[in-house]
Amino acid sequence: MAKSVTFSVFRYDPEQGRKPHYTDYQVDIERPGMMVLDGLNQIRWRQDGTLAYRRSCREGVCGSDGINVNGVNMLSCITHIEDLKDPIVVQPLPSMPVIKDLVVDLTDFYEKFYLVKPYLITKGPPPSDRERLQTPEQRKLLDGLYECILCACCTTSCPSYWADPEYLGPSALLNAWRFIVDSRDDGADERLEIINNRNGAWRCHTILNCVEACPKLLNPTEAIGQIKKTIVQRKF
Amino acid sequence: MANIDVTIHKHDVLIVGAGGAGLRAALEASRQVNTAVISQVYPTRSHTVSAQGGIAASLGNVEPDNWLWHMFDTVKGSDYLGDQDAIEFLCRTAPEVVIELEHMGLPFSRIEGGTIFQRRFGGHTKDYGKEAVCRACAAADRTGHTLLHTLFEQCIKNGVAFYNEFFALEILKNEDHVVGVLAWDIVHGGFHIFHSKATMFATGGYTRVYRTTSNAHINTGDGLSLTLRAGLCVEDLEFVQFHPTGIYGAGNLITEGVRGEGGYLLNKNGDRFMKTYAPTVWDLASRDVVSRAMAEEMRHGRGCGEKGDFMLLKLDHLGADLIHERLPGIWDLAHVFAHVDCTKEPIPVTPTAHYSMGGIPTNRFAEVVIGSMDQPEQPVKGFYAAGESACASVHGANRLGCNSLLDIVVFGREGGRKMAAFAASLGEYVPLPDQAGAMGTAEVKNLLATTGKERMDSIWEVLRDTMEKNCGVFRTEETLTAQKQIVEQLCRRFKTVAIDDKSMTYNLDLLETLELGHMLDFSRAIVDGALARQESRGGHYRDDYPKRDDVTWHKHSLAYQEPDGSIRLDYKPVRMKPLTVPTFPPKERVY
Numbered sequence: 001m002a003k004s005v006t007f008s009v010f011r012y013d014p015e016q017g018r019k020p021h022y023t024d025y026q027v028d029i030e031r032p033g034m035m036v037l038d039g040l041n042q043i044r045w046r047q048d049g050t051l052a053y054r055r056s057c058r059e060g061v062c063g064s065d066g067i068n069v070n071g072v073n074m075l076s077c078i079t080h081i082e083d084l085k086d087p088i089v090v091q092p093l094p095s096m097p098v099i100k101d102l103v104v105d106l107t108d109f110y111e112k113f114y115l116v117k118p119y120l121i122t123k124g125p126p127p128s129d130r131e132r133l134q135t136p137e138q139r140k141l142l143d144g145l146y147e148c149i150l151c152a153c154c155t156t157s158c159p160s161y162w163a164d165p166e167y168l169g170p171s172a173l174l175n176a177w178r179f180i181v182d183s184r185d186d187g188a189d190e191r192l193e194i195i196n197n198r199n200g201a202w203r204c205h206t207i208l209n210c211v212e213a214c215p216k217l218l219n220p221t222e223a224i225g226q227i228k229k230t231i232v233q234r235k236f
Numbered sequence: 237m238a239n240i241d242v243t244i245h246k247h248d249v250l251i252v253g254a255g256g257a258g259l260r261a262a263l264e265a266s267r268q269v270n271t272a273v274i275s276q277v278y279p280t281r282s283h284t285v286s287a288q289g290g291i292a293a294s295l296g297n298v299e300p301d302n303w304l305w306h307m308f309d310t311v312k313g314s315d316y317l318g319d320q321d322a323i324e325f326l327c328r329t330a331p332e333v334v335i336e337l338e339h340m341g342l343p344f345s346r347i348e349g350g351t352i353f354q355r356r357f358g359g360h361t362k363d364y365g366k367e368a369v370c371r372a373c374a375a376a377d378r379t380g381h382t383l384l385h386t387l388f389e390q391c392i393k394n395g396v397a398f399y400n401e402f403f404a405l406e407i408l409k410n411e412d413h414v415v416g417v418l419a420w421d422i423v424h425g426g427f428h429i430f431h432s433k434a435t436m437f438a439t440g441g442y443t444r445v446y447r448t449t450s451n452a453h454i455n456t457g458d459g460l461s462l463t464l465r466a467g468l469c470v471e472d473l474e475f476v477q478f479h480p481t482g483i484y485g486a487g488n489l490i491t492e493g494v495r496g497e498g499g500y501l502l503n504k505n506g507d508r509f510m511k512t513y514a515p516t517v518w519d520l521a522s523r524d525v526v527s528r529a530m531a532e533e534m535r536h537g538r539g540c541g542e543k544g545d546f547m548l549l550k551l552d553h554l555g556a557d558l559i560h561e562r563l564p565g566i567w568d569l570a571h572v573f574a575h576v577d578c579t580k581e582p583i584p585v586t587p588t589a590h591y592s593m594g595g596i597p598t599n600r601f602a603e604v605v606i607g608s609m610d611q612p613e614q615p616v617k618g619f620y621a622a623g624e625s626a627c628a629s630v631h632g633a634n635r636l637g638c639n640s641l642l643d644i645v646v647f648g649r650e651g652g653r654k655m656a657a658f659a660a661s662l663g664e665y666v667p668l669p670d671q672a673g674a675m676g677t678a679e680v681k682n683l684l685a686t687t688g689k690e691r692m693d694s695i696w697e698v699l700r701d702t703m704e705k706n707c708g709v710f711r712t713e714e715t716l717t718a719q720k721q722i723v724e725q726l727c728r729r730f731k732t733v734a735i736d737d738k739s740m741t742y743n744l745d746l747l748e749t750l751e752l753g754h755m756l757d758f759s760r761a762i763v764d765g766a767l768a769r770q771e772s773r774g775g776h777y778r779d780d781y782p783k784r785d786d787v788t789w790h791k792h793s794l795a796y797q798e799p800d801g802s803i804r805l806d807y808k809p810v811r812m813k814p815l816t817v818p819t820f821p822p823k824e825r826v827y
């Protein structure tokens with residue numbers, strides 16, 4: 001393995017007059033299994049403290065550190081440096097306003113999430129002294145949906161979202177479907193009504209970028225397909 | 237230094253921290269009063285998201301269970317340092333709060349019949365220690381993720397005000413009344429004063445001071461040092477939990493649920509060594525017991541690998557189906573961080589710094605309290621704490637697995653209720669003090685103005701390496717005395733630390749340097765507490781005092797910060813009287 005690799009990092013600081021540009025850094029490979037996040041930390045701690053990015057859990061479960069590496073959206077903390085082509089080009093998630101360096105403004109991404117009412121909606125009261133019952137088979141329908149970490153890797157890779165910022169995007173739609181298929185939920189009608197407009201499910205042209213981008217191996221396209229099918233069946 | 241704007245906000249209730257504890261409190265308080273949450277990260281990035289194995293409650297879905305057995309296990313697990321009124325409250329309330337989470341939509345795994353799935357976990361037993369019991373309510377091995385997301389969803393529904401990516405800098409006090417917090421807007425820069433009637437700290441744990449840790453980058457214990465700097469005390473900081481199964485070389489956690497499902501540990505001879513250390517429950521003994529057994533095996537040359545510095549966690553015999561169904565996250569972690577397919581081969585593991593038993597002292601209402609050996613505990617007006625940053629103390633000297641997610645929900649909810657009632661009773665806001673936030677604004681402005689070569693990482697690196705070596709699983713007078721000097725020296729070096737980034741926008745350099753200042757401050761309390769405590773109890777193991785000493789040391793440590801940054805220790809009694817049942821008196825702890 002090479003002793004060091006080049007990180008070519010997108011830099012932008014709104015307080016400096018400079019245009020966005022790329023700066024090259026040499027990252028030492030100190031041990032096997034180093035992640036892109038370890039490389040960014042090394043740069044900031046030893047070479048250039050001005051570099052900004054987000055991170056928290058460093059194990060792929062919190063969704064803080066979606067970035068674009070060599071053209072593909074991924075989480076820096078679970079991406080092995082040794083699996084990447086040198087030089088490693090590191091950019092913020094595409095199509096979002098850049099706050100600084102690798103930090104983007106996710107306000108719109110969250111707004112879309114809130115729009116689909118991502119919480120359990122029930123009409124009747126729950127049983128007074130025990131849980132609502134749900135069979136293992138009903139619960140299984142949530143697998144592949146509830147694991148979403150809201151990292152925005154999918155939505156920011158979606159050409160339909162790039163073209164139309166009003167589009168809800170794959171993440172919000174996947175999260176809507178997570179509740180619609182929950183046997184405990186009574187909010188399907190409200191949600192489908194929100195989704196059944198030109199900026200909702202019908203904006204998806206099944207280009208599948210989102211599936212490739214999802215670091216949790218979820219399948220938003222499939223969820224969107226199910227939503228479309230359900231809407232058609234219900235004849236909204 | 238240029239002027240930096242100060243913006244003032246007013247909310248009846250202010251919560252610092254958007255992990256499980258903060259969000260549960262916010263949900264409760266927001267039903268009654270105007271409530272805001274500030275968090276250094278977007279709520280779902282909080283560390284609660286990483287919790288894997290489950291949340292403890294004696295639902296008895298799989299086999300008979302009883303809250304009193306749960307209480308006994310928790311008291312015993314705490315090595316009798318836990319406060320028994322708070323522990324009774326925790327265990328009795330557990331079934332109710334877990335059911336409530338299900339009603340909110342948490343996607344628990346299910347068993348036939350449709351009730352919540354429960355698995356075995358370390359230290360949880362039936363009939364006062366007879367054998368392991370299924371008490372951990374789980375959503376596969378992503379329980380924390382589902383818990384945090386569910387609470388966040390409910391907070392959105394309830395219209396809680398969130399100030400995301402705001403960093404708390406100082407507790408604001410008017411005489412003895414906590415009246416809010418000064419914070420830094422991470423995204424845009426700038427100071428914000430949050431003026432409140434009731435303020436809660438739910439700022440999480442402090443194990444980032446150790447090199448090998450299961451914790452997120454942001455778990456730097458800021459809440460503790462902010463409390464110390466406000467002239468208040470922190471409790472039992474020397475009790476740090478080392479979880480037995482961190483991935484070798486990386487520290488990331490492999491849940492105890494793996495052993496709950498039937499996995500076990502092996503030494504280099506292929507022996508299940510836990511049978512000698514815990515003859516009844518073997519691999520499902522309390523974490524302090526298992527971690528020490530592993531360290532003991534390695535000391536005696538029975539560790540694996542060239543350096544003999546790890547053990548093996550075997551689970552392939554559980555079968556690929558069960559692993560993919562109930563432990564999918566573990567499969568991922570082992571694959572990504574250890575390059576191991578755990579359906580075929582064992583995972584190399586070592587103890588990893590995992591949980592902070594110590595914290596801001598509270599009573600069972602999540603009210604921050606101050607007391608001493610002869611002064612009964614008194615609440616600090618307007619100040620509350622819950623979750624890993626608090627010390628209620630339900631975990632005493634060692635926390636049982638799955639009791640922390642329970643703790644954050646039980647005391648988050650209770651604190652939310654108490655704050656709402658207190659805020660409603662207060663009428664007017666207690667005014668801000670003169671010069672509110674002068675200390676915190678000066679801290680930031682000074683760092684932004686620094687020039688020099690000393691960088692935070694070179695200090696932090698020494699801190700985390702030496703804390704692990706000198707104040708880790710095993711401790712002695714000699715290592716702790718050395719560590720005390722090292723930390724003092726690092727504090728001196730920190731005075732000349734400089735940052736590269738002088739900008740207002742998303743200044744991570746500034747944040748990490750502020751966090752290092754926090755870690756240095758409370759590390760002194762960890763080390764001093766450990767040095768003074770000449771006994772072994774739970775997570776605190778002194779090679780030179782290997783026995784528990786109930787005559788002298790059956791008491792909580794309290795640490796105060798002196799003006800020069802040094803620590804003054806004090807103590808207070810353990811609350812031994814439960815609410816309705818007889819006391820569980822200290823006994824020898826065998827598993």
Ligand SMILES: Cc1cc2nc3c(=O)[nH]c(=O)nc-3n(C[C@H](O)[C@H](O)[C@H](O)COP(=O)(O)OP(=O)(O)OC[C@H]3O[C@@H](n4cnc5c(N)ncnc54)[C@H](O)[C@@H]3O)c2cc1C
Pocket residue numbers: 252253254255256257258274275276277279282283284285286287288289290291292379380402403404405438439440441450451452454455458459489491590591622623624625637638639640641642644
């Ligand atoms: C890998 C792992 C697995 C675990 N598994 C389990 C399990 O199975 N069962 C169990 O019971 N427990 C488990 N635990 C423990 C449990 O997850 C934690 O103890 C618990 O989630 C802590 O929750 P909290 O709300 O107190 O803090 P956290 O979730 O850590 O939240 C802290 C909050 O404080 C904020 N904050 C901190 N400092 C500042 C500041 N200066 N300014 C502004 N905001 C700030 C952060 O942004 C964050 O929102 C596990 C822990 C780990 C590490």
Ligand code: SF4
Pocket residue numbers: 157158159160161169170203204205206207208209210211220221224
């Ligand atoms: S499949 Fe649909 S949502 Fe996914 S990237 Fe393509 S257009 Fe976007």
Ligand code: SF4
Pocket residue numbers: 147148149150151152153154155170171174213214215216217218220
């Ligand atoms: S669906 Fe996948 S890529 Fe999209 S936000 Fe969720 S976890 Fe991230």
Ligand code: FES
Pocket residue numbers: 054055056057058059060061062063064065075076077078
């Ligand atoms: S830091 Fe949490 S997902 Fe990467």
